[in-house]
Amino acid sequence: VQEIRIAYLGFGNVGRALDDLFAQKRDELRDNPGFEIKVTGVATGGHGMAVDAKGLNMQALRKAKDISAYSSMHLIDVFDFIRNCQANVIFENTPVNYQTGQPAISHIKAALDRGMHAITANKGPVVHAYRELSELADRNGCRFLFESTVMDGAPIFSLFREALPGANLKSFSGVLNSTTNMILTRMEAGDGFEEAVSYCQEIGIAETDPSGDIDGWDASVKIAALATVLMDIPLKPIEVQRKGIREISKSDVKKAQQNGKRWKLVCSARRVENGVEAKVSPSLVGPESPLFGVMGTSSIIQFETDVLGVLSVIESDPGPRTTAYGLYADFLNANR
């Protein structure tokens, strides 16, 4: 049995769900591939930081108001935490910064510089520093992985990396933003726009300021991440032609229903001669499209390659637990 030391940098819903998943999988991991997991660092947003090379007591720590009481040493800041967490793998799950990707990029660099695998559900570093971080990981013999950044735990990046070798991606399209899809689903059920937004805020999938979802920014960031990684064409979110769902009215939704159709916020990108053309925009889809049945927080992506017909992947009913699985899958792939 091989001991693997992990550290959580950012310990919100996703971090806690990942910790639960590691607990659930403990016996399986010990049997095959033979890993014993030890948590040697936890850095939270508002409850302090703790490191201990002997392993932290997660049950006690998760109930604590200030976890620094559990630390084997005093820590000055997050970089001090990274230097002293003694982990083989660091899970970077601090809040996303769409504009610059910081400070997550610096956290990941610091981890990779020390030869740790860096795994994240944070889209910022992928969109703003994919090549740099991947090259840094290569040089240091470790991995920078981020399966959970698009479609939660559904295998998208690993699908191309591992299961579609030699396939060249020509275009993709899909429904990638859960909040807007839920808003449109609720509007079909009779909600007004504002009502639907409030519902999403209540169930915790929309922010207090929901404009990042509604105006298509989150979708643009996901398109940028996919194009950057899967087409190897660096694309910034600002370069995505962007239109959100703000102008879709209750009567638009009703009219579509009467015609047997639905509005979906469709993300798409297509390789062109000098790069990539990318767009997010509301579109009418009919029941002949696999997008039609994708309701609520579910999502779909359709890939057009040079070797297959259109290949679609649908993820139903995601949550923190599925995002956690994406991080866990990256963990297993990094430690093969």
Next chain:
Amino acid sequence: VQEIRIAYLGFGNVGRALDDLFAQKRDELRDNPGFEIKVTGVATGGHGMAVDAKGLNMQALRKAKDISAYSSMHLIDVFDFIRNCQANVIFENTPVNYQTGQPAISHIKAALDRGMHAITANKGPVVHAYRELSELADRNGCRFLFESTVMDGAPIFSLFREALPGANLKSFSGVLNSTTNMILTRMEAGDGFEEAVSYCQEIGIAETDPSGDIDGWDASVKIAALATVLMDIPLKPIEVQRKGIREISKSDVKKAQQNGKRWKLVCSARRVENGVEAKVSPSLVGPESPLFGVMGTSSIIQFETDVLGVLSVIESDPGPRTTAYGLYADFLNANR
């Protein structure tokens, strides 16, 4: 650049499509991962066999009535071919034998015994000898791979093997037989059952005796392959509770349409306490199901695991070229 020698055992539509794909990808393969492909053996059903360690001229050979004229030596039978093809990788694509998996199993054994990777689109060996062949491959440091046996080139086995590490499959369901799905699609467009069957025979997706598809045997074999490999529970096609589409009438199809539904031949399997419960049976599906929009020769599978919500994969418009890609992907994975 590393030379890799390949041999085609069985050279029908799929074998030829694979040869085309290798030709199309020649420059890409040379650049990355740095492979030079040489065909050192071809065994056909009715046009003889040829081996040549210096490499066969495929353009000339593909036009020949009897390819044995191109052989560097006289070959007695298929096993003599396997012994003398000097390949690193053998592609076994002889016709499927649902009852016993033979002679393909013996071909693959002979290849693995000699340390060659064996790659096949033939479901027989998977259903009748998966464990034996996989263990033989392991002992000899080579691979037995078969991505193309279910859903053509869509990544299904490699998805679990490579992109869903640590996930346990609890159940799956889907539309896996193209011919019956096309028959039902044609019946929705107004064809009678016999008419729809004739259409499928004309376009080459149904046999002269179409009962293997219509009575659910092909679907049962695919269910057995998936359960055997992905759930690690050996399941024989005969153990699948089986009902085909023979009893679906034109008026059944019309009635379903009037209710906004469709008949689909649904394959499913579920892990239970003492093994697996598996079934193929016509089912009514509505537009809320991802199965609803899967028309013609397209196919879908939905996976329920212990770590994600339902994950669906849809392959649209397959053909020999997509089956060839599954073999090609296996080739790249075997030679990593």
